[in-house]
Amino acid sequence: xxxxxxxxxxxxxxxxxxxxxxxxxxxxxxxxxxxxxxxxxxxxxxxxxxxxxxxxxxxxxxxxxxxxxxxxxxxxxxxxxxxxxxxxxxxxxxxxxxxxxxxxxxxxxxxxxxxxxxxxxxxxxxxxxxxxxxxxxxxxxxxxxxxxxxxxxxxxxxxxxxxxxxxxxxxxxxxxxxxxxxxxxxxxxxxxxxxxxxxxxxxxxxxxxxxxxxxxxxxxxxxxxxxxxxxxxxxxxxxxxxxxxxxxxxxxxxxxxxxxxxxxxxxxxxxxxxxxxxxxxxxxxxxxxxxxxx
Numbered sequence: 001x002x003x004x005x006x007x008x009x010x011x012x013x014x015x016x017x018x019x020x021x022x023x024x025x026x027x028x029x030x031x032x033x034x035x036x037x038x039x040x041x042x043x044x045x046x047x048x049x050x051x052x053x054x055x056x057x058x059x060x061x062x063x064x065x066x067x068x069x070x071x072x073x074x075x076x077x078x079x080x081x082x083x084x085x086x087x088x089x090x091x092x093x094x095x096x097x098x099x100x101x102x103x104x105x106x107x108x109x110x111x112x113x114x115x116x117x118x119x120x121x122x123x124x125x126x127x128x129x130x131x132x133x134x135x136x137x138x139x140x141x142x143x144x145x146x147x148x149x150x151x152x153x154x155x156x157x158x159x160x161x162x163x164x165x166x167x168x169x170x171x172x173x174x175x176x177x178x179x180x181x182x183x184x185x186x187x188x189x190x191x192x193x194x195x196x197x198x199x200x201x202x203x204x205x206x207x208x209x210x211x212x213x214x215x216x217x218x219x220x221x222x223x224x225x226x227x228x229x230x231x232x233x234x235x236x237x238x239x240x241x242x243x244x245x246x247x248x249x250x251x252x253x254x255x256x257x258x259x260x261x262x263x264x265x266x267x268x269x270x271x272x273x274x275x276x277x278x279x280x281x282x283x284x285x286x287x288x289x290x291x292x293x294x
Contacts, residue, residue: 034289035081038270040238043175043196045141047111049271050083050289051240052282054098056248056275059091065277067097074101077282078110082284086273088115088146089131099136112137113240115146115179115199116160124163128172143173144199149214153186154192161194177237182214182249183221190231200229202269204262205255207246226267233268241269253284260285262290 033271034050052074054062062070074085085102087094095114102110114131116124132138145153157178169171177197180186189198201209202225209220229239244259265267274285 004184011282032293033081034286035083035291037083040142040175040197040240040270041233041237042236043142043177045111045175045197045238047084047113047141047168047240048082049293050082050194050285051086051113051271052082052184053242053273053275054085054087054094055076056277057092059087059094060199061275061277062094063092063097066248067100070097071101073276073279073282074098075215076279077276078102080282080286082282082286083110084113084271084273085110086113086142087128087135088147089117090115095134099134103136107137110244111141113142113144114140115144116164117147118145118157118160124160125166128163128167131159132172139172139174142175142177142197143167144176144197145178147180147181148185149181151188152196153185153206154188154269175238179242181210183210183224185214186225186228189237190228190235192261195232195237197240198229198232199240199242200225200269201243202226202229202241202263203244203259204245204266205250205259207249208243229267229269233270238271239267239269241267241272244274256284257288257291260288264289264292 008095035048037046038049039046056062065073085098087098113134116127117130128143143164145157164173164176168176175196177195177199179199180189186200189195203209206219209222210225211218213221233239241263244263245256250256250259263272276282
C-alpha cells in the first residue's frame with residue numbers, strides 16, 4: 001500500500017479540485033534555471049546553463065586561492081547544481097587544479113571543457129593527451145581552439161581542426177569548436193562547416209567584447225556580435241558566452257544582472273561561463289541567471 005505524507009495529500013487534493021472545477025487545467029511550463037541542462041547545438045553535448053570558469057585574469061584569481069580553497073569552491077558550485085567546468089591551456093596550473101578539485105566525483109555527472117592554444121610546431125594529439133593527464137580525465141566534453149583572433153584562422157588552423165577530429169575519433173573529445181576575439185575572426189564563424197560550438201564574448205555594454213581590433217581597450221560592437229550569435233545559432237551551433245561581468249569590470253550587481261538578461265534574452269546564447277573566487281559569487285550568479293530566465 002502506498003504511503004502519502006500530508007503534503008502529498010494536499011497537493012493531490014488541490015490538483016483534483018482544480019480539475020473538478022474547470023474540467024481541465026493548462027499546466028504551466030517550468031521556468032528555466034541556471035542549473036538546467038541544455039544542448040550545445042549540433043554537438044549534442046549537454047551542459048548546465050551556468051559554467052564555472054577558471055580564467056579570471058588568465059586564471060590568476062583562481063590560482064591564488066590555493067588548491068584547498070579552490071577545491072572547496074568547486075565542490076560548493078557542484079553541490080549548488082553547476083555541472084559545467086571550463087579551463088584553458090593558457091590558464092597556468094588550472095587543468096591540474098581542476099582535476100584535483102573534481103577528483104572522486106562521478107565523471108558522467110559533470111562536463112569539462114578545455115581550450116587549446118593553436119601554436120605552430122605542436123602535435124595536436126600530444127597536446128590534448130597532455131591536457132587530459134593534467135586534468136585527470138579520459139576525455140573532454142568540449143575542446144575549443146582558443147583565442148582565434150585573425151580573419152585567416154579557418155585556414156591557419158586546419159592542422160588543429162584535423163587533430164581535434166582525430167581526438168574525437170579516439171573518444172578523447174566529444175564536442176569541439178573555437179573561442180573568438182575580434183570582429184575579423186568572428187565574421188568567419190557563420191557558414192563555417194567545421195564548427196560545432198562557438199565561444200563568444202557578450203555583455204550589454206560591450207566591455208572586453210569584439211571590435212575591429214581584437215585587442216582593443218575600447219568598447220566592442222555589441223549589435224554586430226549579437227547578429228553573428230544569432231547567425232551561428234540558426235546554423236545549429238551551440239553558443240557559450242564569456243566576459244559576462246566584463247572581466248570583473250561590472251562592480252554593481254545591477255550591471256551583472258543586466259549582462260545575464262542581455263546574454264540570454266537579447267543575444268540568445270545557450271550557456272555562460274563566469275569565473276568565481278568565493279561562494280557568494282557563485283550564489284549571486286545562479287540567482288542573477290534565474291532572474292534573467294524568469
